[in-house]
Amino acid sequence: MAKQILAWAAHSSTRANSMLNHDFCPWANKYVYWLKKPIGWLTGGILAGLLLGAFVAPQAFAISAALLGLILVGTFWPYLAVRGVVGSIGWSRSRCIEGEEVEVQLTLTNRWPIPLWGLIIEADSEAIGDGRNVDQPLALACVPPFSTSRFTWIARPTRRGVYPQQQSFIATGFPLGLWTARRELKQEGELLVWPRTVALKDLPQLGGKADAVVGATRDKAGYEGDVIGVRPFRDGDSLRSIHWAQTARRESLIVCERQSKAQQTVVVNVRVSNELPTDLQERANDEWLIRIAASICREFIAHSWGVQLQIGDRIALVEAGQRGTSTIMDLLARFDWKAEANDGSRNRIRVPANRRQAEDMRFEVTRANAIEASDNAGSHKRTQKTRWVAVHRSNGDATANAVWRYRQPIWMLVDLDLDVDHQLQRQWERVCHDTASAAG
Amino acid sequence: MTQRPLRAKQTQFGKLGSKMISGRVISGQRGLVLLLALLASLAVTIIRIDASWAPWTIWVPTLLSTLTAIALMMVAPNRAATNDPGRAWIFITALLIVYVLPWNIIVKSLLTHTGEPLELVMLAMVQQAALVSVTLYPIRKAEWISGLLSFFLFVFCITMSSAQLVYVLAGLYGLLSIWWLMGAYWERIQGGFVAQQSVPVVRLRASILISLVALLLLLGYIGSTRSTTLGSLLGFIPTSGGSGENDESARSGIGDGDRVVAAQETAMSFGPVESELFLEDTSPSLYDMFTDIYGEAPKAKKRSEKAVSLPGSEGPSKHQHLSQSQKSSREFSAVRRAKLEQAKKPEQKLTSAMLYLIGDVPTHLVMETFDAFDGRQWTHQQPIQPTALKLVTIGNKPYVQFSPKGSVPFALKEQVYGVKLINLKSPRIPSPHLLSSVHIDKVDRVDFYGKTRDDVAEMPEREHIPQLTVLHLRTFMPHLHKLRDASEFRRFGSRVKLDGNYVTSEFVRKAQADFDQLHPEGELLSQPLPLPDAVIDGIGSDGQSPQQDVSATNAETAVEKTNEANSFEVHYQIASERELVEKLSDDWTSGVSRGWGEVDAIVSRLKGYCQLDATSNAPEECEDVVQHFLSTKRGPDYLFATTAAMMLRARGFPTRLVTGFYADPKDFEYATGQTVIRKDDLHTWLQVSLDGVHWISVEATPGYLNPIEDLSFIEWAELGFWEFCRWIWFHPIPVALFMAGIAWGVWSRIWIFETCLTLWVAVVASMGTLRSRTLWLIWLLQWRGRLYGKPRPNHKTLRRWLCESSTDTSFVRNFIPQLERLLYAPAQTISHEPDQEFQKNFRLLLWERKLFVNSSKQNT
Numbered sequence A: 001m002a003k004q005i006l007a008w009a010a011h012s013s014t015r016a017n018s019m020l021n022h023d024f025c026p027w028a029n030k031y032v033y034w035l036k037k038p039i040g041w042l043t044g045g046i047l048a049g050l051l052l053g054a055f056v057a058p059q060a061f062a063i064s065a066a067l068l069g070l071i072l073v074g075t076f077w078p079y080l081a082v083r084g085v086v087g088s089i090g091w092s093r094s095r096c097i098e099g100e101e102v103e104v105q106l107t108l109t110n111r112w113p114i115p116l117w118g119l120i121i122e123a124d125s126e127a128i129g130d131g132r133n134v135d136q137p138l139a140l141a142c143v144p145p146f147s148t149s150r151f152t153w154i155a156r157p158t159r160r161g162v163y164p165q166q167q168s169f170i171a172t173g174f175p176l177g178l179w180t181a182r183r184e185l186k187q188e189g190e191l192l193v194w195p196r197t198v199a200l201k202d203l204p205q206l207g208g209k210a211d212a213v214v215g216a217t218r219d220k221a222g223y224e225g226d227v228i229g230v231r232p233f234r235d236g237d238s239l240r241s242i243h244w245a246q247t248a249r250r251e252s253l254i255v256c257e258r259q260s261k262a263q264q265t266v267v268v269n270v271r272v273s274n275e276l277p278t279d280l281q282e283r284a285n286d287e288w289l290i291r292i293a294a295s296i297c298r299e300f301i302a303h304s305w306g307v308q309l310q311i312g313d314r315i316a317l318v319e320a321g322q323r324g325t326s327t328i329m330d331l332l333a334r335f336d337w338k339a340e341a342n343d344g345s346r347n348r349i350r351v352p353a354n355r356r357q358a359e360d361m362r363f364e365v366t367r368a369n370a371i372e373a374s375d376n377a378g379s380h381k382r383t384q385k386t387r388w389v390a391v392h393r394s395n396g397d398a399t400a401n402a403v404w405r406y407r408q409p410i411w412m413l414v415d416l417d418l419d420v421d422h423q424l425q426r427q428w429e430r431v432c433h434d435t436a437s438a439a440g
Numbered sequence B: 001m002t003q004r005p006l007r008a009k010q011t012q013f014g015k016l017g018s019k020m021i022s023g024r025v026i027s028g029q030r031g032l033v034l035l036l037a038l039l040a041s042l043a044v045t046i047i048r049i050d051a052s053w054a055p056w057t058i059w060v061p062t063l064l065s066t067l068t069a070i071a072l073m074m075v076a077p078n079r080a081a082t083n084d085p086g087r088a089w090i091f092i093t094a095l096l097i098v099y100v101l102p103w104n105i106i107v108k109s110l111l112t113h114t115g116e117p118l119e120l121v122m123l124a125m126v127q128q129a130a131l132v133s134v135t136l137y138p139i140r141k142a143e144w145i146s147g148l149l150s151f152f153l154f155v156f157c158i159t160m161s162s163a164q165l166v167y168v169l170a171g172l173y174g175l176l177s178i179w180w181l182m183g184a185y186w187e188r189i190q191g192g193f194v195a196q197q198s199v200p201v202v203r204l205r206a207s208i209l210i211s212l213v214a215l216l217l218l219l220g221y222i223g224s225t226r227s228t229t230l231g232s233l234l235g236f237i238p239t240s241g242g243s244g245e246n247d248e249s250a251r252s253g254i255g256d257g258d259r260v261v262a263a264q265e266t267a268m269s270f271g272p273v274e275s276e277l278f279l280e281d282t283s284p285s286l287y288d289m290f291t292d293i294y295g296e297a298p299k300a301k302k303r304s305e306k307a308v309s310l311p312g313s314e315g316p317s318k319h320q321h322l323s324q325s326q327k328s329s330r331e332f333s334a335v336r337r338a339k340l341e342q343a344k345k346p347e348q349k350l351t352s353a354m355l356y357l358i359g360d361v362p363t364h365l366v367m368e369t370f371d372a373f374d375g376r377q378w379t380h381q382q383p384i385q386p387t388a389l390k391l392v393t394i395g396n397k398p399y400v401q402f403s404p405k406g407s408v409p410f411a412l413k414e415q416v417y418g419v420k421l422i423n424l425k426s427p428r429i430p431s432p433h434l435l436s437s438v439h440i441d442k443v444d445r446v447d448f449y450g451k452t453r454d455d456v457a458e459m460p461e462r463e464h465i466p467q468l469t470v471l472h473l474r475t476f477m478p479h480l481h482k483l484r485d486a487s488e489f490r491r492f493g494s495r496v497k498l499d500g501n502y503v504t505s506e507f508v509r510k511a512q513a514d515f516d517q518l519h520p521e522g523e524l525l526s527q528p529l530p531l532p533d534a535v536i537d538g539i540g541s542d543g544q545s546p547q548q549d550v551s552a553t554n555a556e557t558a559v560e561k562t563n564e565a566n567s568f569e570v571h572y573q574i575a576s577e578r579e580l581v582e583k584l585s586d587d588w589t590s591g592v593s594r595g596w597g598e599v600d601a602i603v604s605r606l607k608g609y610c611q612l613d614a615t616s617n618a619p620e621e622c623e624d625v626v627q628h629f630l631s632t633k634r635g636p637d638y639l640f641a642t643t644a645a646m647m648l649r650a651r652g653f654p655t656r657l658v659t660g661f662y663a664d665p666k667d668f669e670y671a672t673g674q675t676v677i678r679k680d681d682l683h684t685w686l687q688v689s690l691d692g693v694h695w696i697s698v699e700a701t702p703g704y705l706n707p708i709e710d711l712s713f714i715e716w717a718e719l720g721f722w723e724f725c726r727w728i729w730f731h732p733i734p735v736a737l738f739m740a741g742i743a744w745g746v747w748s749r750i751w752i753f754e755t756c757l758t759l760w761v762a763v764v765a766s767m768g769t770l771r772s773r774t775l776w777l778i779w780l781l782q783w784r785g786r787l788y789g790k791p792r793p794n795h796k797t798l799r800r801w802l803c804e805s806s807t808d809t810s811f812v813r814n815f816i817p818q819l820e821r822l823l824y825a826p827a828q829t830i831s832h833e834p835d836q837e838f839q840k841n842f843r844l845l846l847w848e849r850k851l852f853v854n855s856s857k858q859n860t
Helices: A002-020 A026-036 A038-055 A059-083 A244-250 A280-302 A322-334 A337-342 A398-405 A420-439 B012-017 B028-050 B056-075 B087-098 B100-111 B118-136 B140-160 B164-192 B202-225 B228-234 B289-294 B486-495 B506-518 B532-539 B552-565 B578-588 B596-609 B625-632 B637-650 B713-730 B732-747 B749-764 B770-787 B798-805 B809-824 B836-847 B855-859
Strands: A085-091 A095-097 A102-110 A116-122 A138-143 A147-155 A161-163 A169-172 A181-184 A186-188 A191-194 A217-232 A254-261 A265-270 A306-311 A314-318 A361-367 A386-392 A410-415 B018-021 B024-027 B195-200 B331-333 B353-358 B363-370 B377-379 B390-394 B397-401 B413-421 B435-439 B470-477 B655-663 B674-678 B682-689 B695-698
Touching (some): A002 B087, A026 A038, A038 A059, A038 B140, A059 A085, A059 A116, A059 A169, A059 B140, A059 B164, A102 A116, A102 A138, A116 B164, A138 B164, A138 B195, A191 A322, A244 A254, A280 A306, A280 A322, A280 A386, A280 A420, A386 A398, A398 A410, A410 A420, B028 B056, B028 B118, B028 B164, B056 B087, B056 B100, B056 B118, B087 B118, B100 B118, B140 B164, B353 B363, B353 B655, B363 B682, B363 B695, B390 B435, B397 B470, B578 B596, B578 B625, B596 B637, B637 B655, B655 B674, B713 B732, B732 B749, B749 B836, B770 B798, B770 B836, B798 B809, B809 B836
Parallel strands (some): A085 A186, A265 A306, A265 A361, A361 A386, A386 A410
Antiparallel strands (some): A102 A147, A116 A138, A116 A169, A147 B195, A161 A191, A169 A181, A217 A254, A306 A314, B331 B377, B353 B413, B363 B655, B397 B435, B413 B470, B435 B470, B655 B682, B682 B695
16 A cells, blocks of 8 residues: 555656646747846846835835846946957967867956956857867956956867857856846957878888979970970960960960979869768768868878869869968868858869869778769779778678778778777778789 | 966955865855855744744744754765655655645644644745755755745745844845855856956056046035035935925925926916915015115005905915015115125025016116106106006917007017016016016906006006016017118108007107208208108008108197107206217217117217216215216216216207116026026116107116117128127227237148147157057158148058158158068067167157258258
8 A cells, every 4th residue: 555655656746747847838938038047036026026015015115126226236237347348369370280279369458447357258169168168168257457468278179160150259247147248359360270180101202302392394295394395375375385486477376385293193082972961970970081181182292292182162283392281271171061062063173274183193082871883883983093082980880891891992991980090090001002012 | 567477366256166064065155045045944934933823833843844954965965966866855855845734734733723824834835945955955956946935035024024133134135145146157157267467558547547536636626615516416306495405496395496486487387376375465565676775764555455356266365474565766866875885694595586587688677767857866757648558368368568569660579578576576567668568367457557657567556566476578679770870760750659640759850850950951852751740640540651641731730749748858858067968979979870879879988988886976965966977987877877868868869767677698597598687686777769658778887788679680790790890990909919810820821730730649649559659650741741742642652752752861761661660560570669769760750840841942
């Protein structure tokens, strides 16, 4: 009997609990949300005080007056506090890599004769936070009166992109936290967060002379080096290359044919999906495509290759050197999935005829499941020069890895559920060695 | 500038982080909420004990349950913090909250047979809920719930109880809850404090401190002087009595303010007149201001008054004590003893106002007139013809008409005045000249009004017009400008209308004769001669133009009739040394054509000829005050008026002396739109008539302004122009200096403009950053270039322009690199403290005014 009663009590309490916690009218939450805040209580208290004062006892008016005073202090203090503050926020440098530390600098001038306590910085937490405690707002304990204060701290952006992605504010709810007043902060410059790269050390470096950096010239028609002949004008030819004497003589445009570089060129094509990444997981996968592409580009640039990067409808054609690295990384940092998905012109990549390089090697970086049948069948894309780098998630299933790994035309397969850096380095080393062996 | 070291700041609010209670660490915020819940619990217990027959049945279980809750908090502080605290814990929670109900039933049925009201039982359960939630559940949400419940409990307690202790507890609760809210906010943000480095902005501090000091000094000065500013602040909330402050505008309180009582706030309010005050005031109250000042023994005289009956619903009778009346004088002595200056007593604002006036000022309010002068004294001899008064309705208000519209030929426009009698006690209506009609609300009978022997509107058979009466007056505004022209002045005579007939006054006839003497007949042939007789006999009231009919015989008849109606003999008597007066008046009017211009000329010359001196009276044995006045050239206002009257009589103008009040524009109060007229405004002036019926006030005393006359814009501009020319003529030195200044300004305009710019830049360059100062300097240089005809074209850089345009290129060349470095170098590389050489060059360039002056020009 006792057990039954206890069971009934437990059942009832559970039902009561679920009933009490059930949201019967979710549509009304946005209207009554403020009632859950102290300012809502105080407003309710004022109304109750007025009603009580009118109908029960006049001393309740005093409660209303006191609560009104509290609300006024709680709203005007923050309002006046932020009115007296002007400031700007920026970073110590304009570029960093994902996960790298960068110093954030905030300059605030307090024009009030009293110190301001409890100011909060409301900004893009990705750009100004250290990535550890996202819920904890960055705060300023005290800004002295009549002073310009400089606040610095270390941020660690974890996601590639252009920051800030939203307006920064200085805000305060001090002293009572009833209402938060905010004021815009002036933004000093932007921060470009480059994708993280994996050091692919096993690629053999070109050693030797200065020629190795820019490459030697050879007598193949191109756009560099000495003049090796003349030919009729073709669309895209620079006017500076026109041979005016010959042109005058033949009464048609004649241009100088020049040598081409002996430098080798690699094309890296990041195959982004046709749809916007719908969930965080998918987004994270696509981010890895960019990181792998960045790693490959960086490595080739370091070895004085010319690199042509294609991502979406963007294209970058760079020479070796730090400038080339910056161009590639900036392009990847600025790449926006959202804008890409909204733009229908993704497949219309046009490389100017006169800038089109004879590609010595081509990398296709893609998701494994996005490799189309035509690719698989080894059509025109499947040439000796093309290397397919694919990513996928095995979810711990080793057989899935095996299936993908030996599937054509995949050259390198990266399982995102394992240590990506390690896989990339090891596989890169292996395939390079294999290639070298095969070539040898 | 000092720099504070980098630090991450923790303040006192952050110290709330944790506290030790009985050896166990609990959150500071939680401890505070527990304290709030205990306070609420105490307040509720007090109320419950108040209403209970057996207090122990309240406080014992409350104490026990509270101790139990706290003990459980100590024993198992984190039990409920887990996701599943267990059913026992929930059972204990429920038991601690709802035990009150069964306990109350037990007490009622077994122990005391009296229970608590149900609302108090429920309140006690809420109290327990507040306590239990904070003690047994160490989570943030429970803290907030507890705080909310204790807040509700206090609202209830304050409303329900009048116990002193509850209020004290409520006050304590208020302070602690504010601290709790602050702590909650601080706790939320304190984990994210970042390091800082502060640089005081000294400039800002100095400027604000200086402003504050200046403000404090100003406030101190205002406070120490007890000026009107502070006074007006005191009277911001009008009061009347009780507080010791007294405000005229008070509308309620112990008593109404004076303005409300006196109907001063709105001129249309006639409250006092509508009241029984007017009906029942039987105390003698005439108080003649003039005899008070100029002396005559008072004789009280009791008289009955007429009254308008009002319905009995107007309210119960009130009695008001008014002061004793005084008899009005019938003569005005121009020979008086010098008045002894008495030590002034502090003025009482309420008693000083004789009356209030709404309307254009300056205005002369006539109280008495005198027509005959014997050299020493003015008396009134010539009685006026009785005027038939008529009741007319203007704007739904009954007005008693003294002079119908159109009867004054030289005045077409009407002016409206409101007069409110405060301390003036006289049956006479203080009115401006050319009175048209009078209105007092609800007094719609003609026999309430009349005219005194000396031609002043009055309320006859009355000791005085009751205090606080509001009189609405309509007067004519004289259009005198045309009368300044001789021919117009002559023509005017044909347009006088009296008692429905057109007449010509003797004066006008004389004026016409004089005019004819001055102008040969030949000159007049081209002009129609307006003869007034035609008007009288020919057209009368049919409205035809009088100029159309001219007849010499009729003119004679007209004059005779006019003489019968208006004998001006007394108004022409010159009791002074005639030769002197005539000679002077002839001198002063030489070159002035006949007409009103003569009046202007004489009074304006007299104002300049003699000085106003209230203490300089004629000796008692003096038989001719005018002669004495003209010889000493000093005297009070009545001697000015007397002399002007005599001189104008010598020129053929009938004049009379008037005493009354001068509404000074200085006394106009913008706030109320009223002019206060006090005893000091008592004044004497003269009036001039053109037709023997209508008298125009003329001001002969320096420092007093003539009444407003009707002027068209053209006339106003013409008068203003000639007045301006006259002023220039009489002030040659200031005008010459001014013109020289203007000429210098035009000649040196570039220099002045450049100096202003330089000074401005020197001021702004003394503050601001180095960069902003430099930009100001460049701005100045570009302006200088423009002024000296070498503006910087858009396509030229600063360097090129300065090198090409400036004369001292070597000096500029030295400075330009510094400038460019400041303007274009990266901000990080620029020092904020300029070096000596830069500052020197900056100053040189700032004050170098001949940078763009051509060398050839410079040499010349």
